[in-house]
Amino acid sequence: MPKRYLPNDKWARKAKDEGFRARSVYKLQELDEKFHLIKPGMVVLDLGAAPGSWLQYVSGKIGPKGLAIGMDLQEIKMIAPNVHTVVQDIMKLDEVVEQTSKQANDRPVDLLLSDAAPSTSGIHDVDQWRSIELNQSALAVGKRILKSGGRCVLKVFQGADFDGFIKDVKREWKDVRIIKAQTSRDRSTEVYVIAQKA
Ligand SMILES: C[S@@+](CC[C@H](N)C(=O)[O-])C[C@H]1O[C@@H](n2cnc3c(N)ncnc32)[C@H](O)[C@@H]1O
DSSP: OOOOEEEEEOOHHHHHHHHOOOOTTTHHHHHHHOOOOOOOOOOEEESSSOHHHHHHOOOOOOOOEEEEEEESSSOOOOOTEEEEEEEOOOOHHHHHHHHHHHHHHTTOOEEEEOOOOOOOOOOOOHHHHHHHHHHHHHHHHHHHHHHEEEEEEEEEEOTTTTHHHHHHHHHHEEEEEEEEESSSSTOOOOEEEEEEEE
16 A cells, blocks of 8 residues: 655655755666766756756766756756756757757767656646656657767656557667656656667
8 A cells, every 4th residue: 555645755854954956866866876877977968857956966976077957947046067957848849959959069968867747737647648748858859969879767657658658769769668766656656767869
């Protein structure tokens, strides 16, 4: 039986104690420890990045020679010199690509992260479909700006459209993995999909 939802759970408290802006940082840390995603000097694009805990984590891992670019509908408060942030709707594909090239000074992107989640309507299938749309857009961005062999990490909610989405990803991307993070809330249907560009 799923545990009761506690808004101030142990991960939220740990994030606060360690100076991270959100508990979601531990999901990225878990994926990174398992799949060795983030390395010094990388250029990383993070879509749906506010309030910025993933960017905080990435900033520390890529070091001063790396660059993290965070985009969100909401403004993200300053993080570090190796993090650039842009207020941007990630559904606007051409703008995202253009902004990325501008911020990265045309350096190729090594890793694409998307923890984007739509504001919830309360209707599960509608919310799930919106999340799929965000991920389709993230993948379209990845196809245009990720270097060959670069990986993308996407948050996806399981539901009616999930299998079809995964089938589409497998058609165009290599080494597709689906992971339920230990640090995701028990009641959440979210999983992370990791895929590699051919
Ligand atoms: C779960 S939060 C991301 C948390 C982030 N990974 C962190 O560690 O701080 C999901 C984010 O997706 C963003 N989002 C949803 N739809 C978006 C869109 N169309 N364009 C840009 N960002 C979007 C929301 O504004 C929200 O900040």
